[in-house]
Amino acid sequence: MIELGPAEGSMTDELMELMSQSLSRLEIKEHFNVIKEIGRGKYGKVLLVTHRCRGTPMALKVMPKSSTKLQGFLREYCISLQLSCHPCIVGLFGIAFQSDEHYGFAQELVAGRDLFAVIQPKVGIPEGAVKRCVQQISSALEFIHSRGLVHRDIKPENILLLDTQCRRVKLADFGLTQKRGTMIRLISGTLPYMSPELCAVAVERGEEEPRAPPLKVEPSLDTWAFGVLIFCILTGYFPWERCTASDDFYQEFADWRQEPSSEDMFRSLLALDAGQRCRVGEVTAFMDEDWVRGRGTNGTVTSSLSVTKSSTISEVVKIYSRLTEIIIMPVKMC
Structure with missing residues (x-):
């Protein structure tokens, strides 16, 4: 990079x-x-x-x-x-x-496991634990952003657990953290947590130069990654492989976002326009809502989820799991 x-x-x-x-x-x-x-x-x-x-x-x-x-x-x-x-x-x-x-x-030695280790593929972790984790990590990110910094590597592997119920969690690994405003010219490869604008400056195999101009590091990069992380730990799925037009699952999500029904937490966190994304701390306004209301007999998320405007996560899950269990990628345990 x-x-x-x-x-x-x-x-x-x-x-x-x-x-x-x-x-x-x-x-x-x-x-x-x-x-x-x-x-x-x-x-x-x-x-x-x-x-x-x-x-x-x-x-x-x-x-x-x-x-x-x-x-x-x-x-x-x-x-x-x-x-x-x-x-x-x-x-x-x-x-x-x-x-x-x-x-x-x-x-500091955090004796527990990282968050990725407790995600059950195709199931995720209980909604109550997700919300406890989300509250704590959003607080940590708000603090980081208040210092003029952007973490840039928000993923379950970098969230350490002091207990398996997520009553106490800690954000780790600041190897990619940069000051807000730093310019990124190119990066190599992509991950599911990377925002569309970040994927645009990624150089794929066989390419020498990115197709987009240099990108300014902003807290909105963390906001997007945080939204994907919530989806991942709540459902046990990655919603897409990369945020590019070549990824069918991402493209379907981008089309869905244009619908009037996508007005809630995930609409705000995963806004395609970085300037339209909310602050990470705004997720606390959704803590009293039901994020998931139903699962199938084998534990997988099903279309019986709530699809009210106050819980768009349900609609997002519905989109990616409405056909079969393999329509989206299960989180694989290493």
Whole structure:
């Protein structure tokens, strides 16, 4: 991904400058007891460790120097540090370091699973748990946006659970977080959570340049991803593979949105025009509504759902599951 844009806010800049001059050098096994690996991705891995002197359990995020730029590491750490005071965002210990081969920092250990791990394919999770999760994550996102930042990676894997009923959840992973207004020229590949305007700057296989002009990072990117996330955890389905005209399921949704009946939460969250999307915090106005009223005998969402204007999610689900269970893509467990 290539990003062109303004410098980070003054606080982030100052923290990054200080960290670059005073980043501790240590070897992981000299200061931490490594218990096991608890996460892995393109960025590197997350280790469950205890501090050798204090015995404190921590989650150590470790990134190889061979594939991680120092500025990128410092940005993620400093942004995470500024945001970690929110109760629904993973906390940090204030420990950042480099070894001969890695950069790393220590964060709060959330002993539960991530949200993706508890989604039952074709079923989702109970509506009450969905609403509890939505309230907490919307609060975290509102806080992030109030700081002039955009998370840019809202998905179930980045929501950590302190209990399986979603009474306490925490948003994690700020590796893609950027200041509002940053310009993105192109990205590689697409995910179901990416908005139409973000997919437009994605370069597909065989292409060298995107078909759209550079995109300005705005909170509306998080709003779209949040809407897809709610659909996913409520139903156990991805609504589409990508937000492009070549995806039949997305195109059907785009056509449906033009109908007068699509006036509610999902109309606001998943507005095709980024400027028309609501703030993520506005979902709280729909908490007293029934989002789903019925499921089939095997647990799958059926067309017996409520289709009132106050719960468009029901209409969205109806569209994508009205024929067979395979008309939309079940969430696959890894």
